[in-house]
Amino acid sequence: MNRTTASVVVILVGISCVLSGCLAAAAGGAAAGAGGYAWATGKLSFTTSHSINECHNATISALQDLGITVLSDRTDNLSGRIKGETATGDPVAVDLEPQAQGITKVDVRVGFWGNHTHSVRIADAIKRHLR
Numbered sequence: 001m002n003r004t005t006a007s008v009v010v011i012l013v014g015i016s017c018v019l020s021g022c023l024a025a026a027a028g029g030a031a032a033g034a035g036g037y038a039w040a041t042g043k044l045s046f047t048t049s050h051s052i053n054e055c056h057n058a059t060i061s062a063l064q065d066l067g068i069t070v071l072s073d074r075t076d077n078l079s080g081r082i083k084g085e086t087a088t089g090d091p092v093a094v095d096l097e098p099q100a101q102g103i104t105k106v107d108v109r110v111g112f113w114g115n116h117t118h119s120v121r122i123a124d125a126i127k128r129h130l131r
Contacts, residue, residue, distance in 0.1 A: 037123060042114020044123055045107045050130050052096050055104045056080050059094050062125035068092050090115070092122065 038045045048055065056075045059082055063070055068084040075082065080096030095107040106126060110118040 037120065039114075039116055039119075042111075043107045043109040044114075044116065044119035045105060046123055046127075047099060047103060047105045048127070048130060049103055051102055052077060052080055052098050052104050054130060055096050055106055055126070056082070058126045058129035059096070059106070061129045062122060063092070063094075065125055065129075066122060068122075086110070086118070090118070092118075094122070094126075 036046070050058070052075070056073075059080075060070065060073070063082070063084050068086055070082060070084045072081075072083045074080065075096060078098070080094075082094045082096075084092040084094075086092060090111045093107075093109045097105045097107070099105050106123070108119045108122050108126075110122065
């Protein structure tokens with residue numbers, strides 16, 4: 001490999017790292033800050049201006065609406081984790097984490113690797129119950 005080819009390879013690897021890592025994280029953070037969803041490592045996240053108790057109630061109602069069986073529910077004023085199962089046996093996990101007074105971060109994961117489409121469906125249902 002000559003020097004020019006090696007330089008091109010290094011530049012391309014650098015560009016791909018920037019585009020796949022930092023830029024994707026920045027775009028996800030911007031989307032979350034704008035009231036949208038952020039998708040990373042198989043889970044969908046959003047932040048809402050509701051208390052953890054309001055988010056908990058909305059999550060339970062949303063899962064019931066979608067026919068998801070709630071298997072466990074460990075929620076208090078400091079955190080929450082609701083686990084369930086879809087009709088097809090896929091695991092569902094919703095984590096609730098207070099960020100500040102009256103602001104909660106909600107993380108939704110469906111399946112082991114994460115299913116974006118089903119996670120959005122659950123997040124949308126939770127948001128409907130928060131209105």
